[in-house]
Amino acid sequence: MTRKNAAEAAENGVAQQLQADILSEYFRPGEWLKQADIENRYNANRFEVRMALSALAAKHLIDHVPNRGYRVINPSDRERAELYEVRTILETAAGRLAMQKCTDDDVAELGQMVEDFEAAINTASRAELIELNMAFHNKFYSLGGNDLLITQIRELRDRGLPGREGGWETVASLRASNEDHRQMVEMLRRKDADGLNYTIYRHLNRWREFSKPVTDENT
Amino acid sequence: MTRKNAAEAAENGVAQQLQADILSEYFRPGEWLKQADIENRYNANRFEVRMALSALAAKHLIDHVPNRGYRVINPSDRERAELYEVRTILETAAGRLAMQKCTDDDVAELGQMVEDFEAAINTASRAELIELNMAFHNKFYSLGGNDLLITQIRELRDRGLPGREGGWETVASLRASNEDHRQMVEMLRRKDADGLNYTIYRHLNRWREFSKPVTDENT
DNA sequence: GTAAACAATATTGGCTACTATTTTATCATA
DNA sequence: TATGATAAAATAGTAGCCAATATTGTTTAC
Known part of the structure; x- marks a missing residue:
């Protein structure tokens, strides 16, 4: 999966795009999701990114480590x-x-x-x-x-x-x-x-x- | 359940306190949870409240209605x-x-x-x-x-x-x-x-x- | 008197900017 | 090489603004 264009990005929320990229393993299990990277990749602002991350964390698709950030789950x-x-x-x-x-x-x-x-x-x-x-x-x-x-x-x-x-x-x-x-x-x-x-x-x-x-x- | 003091409020997150109050039916089924009220009740700021609400919504303990807010679930x-x-x-x-x-x-x-x-x-x-x-x-x-x-x-x-x-x-x-x-x-x-x-x-x-x-x- | 149209008020929601805290990296020194 | 101080980077918390939307209240027309 490659970089999405702005139109597509506008339609879907950051959370959904991010989820798709996680499931397709663009972001690999255990990988850290830096807010700045997400920001750039989906042309989103910091606020959107943080909401998306906490939403996906609530769905247990990513883990939240206090003061370190979010990472893709890596199930044992x-x-x-x-x-x-x-x-x-x-x-x-x-x-x-x-x-x-x-x-x-x-x-x-x-x-x-x-x-x-x-x-x-x-x-x-x-x-x-x-x-x-x-x-x-x-x-x-x-x-x-x-x-x-x-x-x-x-x-x-x-x-x-x-x-x-x-x-x-x-x-x-x-x-x-x-x-x-x-x-x-x-x-x-x-x-x-x-x-x-x-x-x-x-x-x-x-x-x-x-x-x-x-x-x-x-x- | 009565108003909590600041010390207690600091320990537990807003989401957990809110959940407890919902389960104890301090907030009753179907009741709207106004952000300003939550803010006051738990001595929290707007951001915390919004995070807590979206967290509980992800757990399906409250419903989210766009532009209207969050309400305690009221199962049919x-x-x-x-x-x-x-x-x-x-x-x-x-x-x-x-x-x-x-x-x-x-x-x-x-x-x-x-x-x-x-x-x-x-x-x-x-x-x-x-x-x-x-x-x-x-x-x-x-x-x-x-x-x-x-x-x-x-x-x-x-x-x-x-x-x-x-x-x-x-x-x-x-x-x-x-x-x-x-x-x-x-x-x-x-x-x-x-x-x-x-x-x-x-x-x-x-x-x-x-x-x-x-x-x-x-x- | 009723109902529709309109204005006001309140609330949520998206966003920016700033500050603090924690972690990570760098580098100097012993 | 190990260690500790320092700098850099990243996350987390906070305040507040403004726009979009919904709700409420008022007025007007019939």
Whole structure:
């Protein structure tokens, strides 16, 4: 991701741009976020920068060290495991609720979204694919009818994982992800609660299979 | 809760004091939090107040309405139901984890805490009882070994406090709550996962039986 | 008398500038 | 080389201004 132009910068808030750059690892895990740098990069004033930093700190996307500043979170293996454990709890529960309440039309619509994604893999841009992926999950979890649950899931998801390895990098992983979605829809259609549970679990925890130690570059 | 002195005010941040006053319902659900009032009440300057407000808004303890300000959340019946649904999801999951990992000593310690609470019901102050209750839940959920999960549970718990009815008012409800705890420990001892699951569910959702409509005082 | 239009008042929100405090880097000295 | 004093850099706290917006109060027209 390269430098943004002024028009774009004006539309989105500094916090959102900064968050995007953190998740895309322009700013790397553990890196210090100097206020002056942020100021320049987004053509913002000091006040905006400080508000943005404290906002992202509230979202636990960056850490605040008194008198030293803000740095991108650098989750330990343990913290990463805890995050995914909680996400698994919430998302499997959301799947359970979705299964209880979904109609045949819902299942059909989700199935269509899987097909659309499949078709888009080779043609669409990375951003569009992320958009489609988000849309699928939003639709899927909205079936449960619990808005708070969706919010919680999204917030944990947004904590994102700076420093995560793999995932969304290769076309193969995109396809694998979509196959998970296809299977989730199938489980929904069959009303197979245990199967859906396991599929969601695997969808979230597949990365563990390829996990490798990450160098800890705390200063 | 009355006006705090300067020394106390200096120690705790404005956000924490404000949160305490919201949870104790000094500021009532739906009430507007005028920056000038907060400023006076906690001997803080405008900047501190604004930081505190945005921090509490990030925790969803207050709502932010652009150009109008911040107000204490006032959950609708639906939102409250969603809140308890998510709490049930997280806390039953935490119970499951606790059962997987707890030792005999842990069970014994929890059992002792139940007895201590029982003994304290007639003698201790309300604040002390709340303290003991918190301690039990903290110990119980800590067994699962997932700090993030505990944090999430606590945050949702705080969000449920403003505007709730009943609960913790009568001695009878205190005793009933502690009986639930006793049963939770028993289930833990017996390694009865389904039983623990149901007990936690009932512990969280008993209030529904007595629920009554609440006047909506949004301005 | 009622309702719409308008004026006033109050409140929030964005911003600038300045000061203080803390940390980090530099350099001289033993 | 180690150490301590000093300078530089960065963050944190504070005061205050002004513009945008919302709320309240008043007047006017019908």
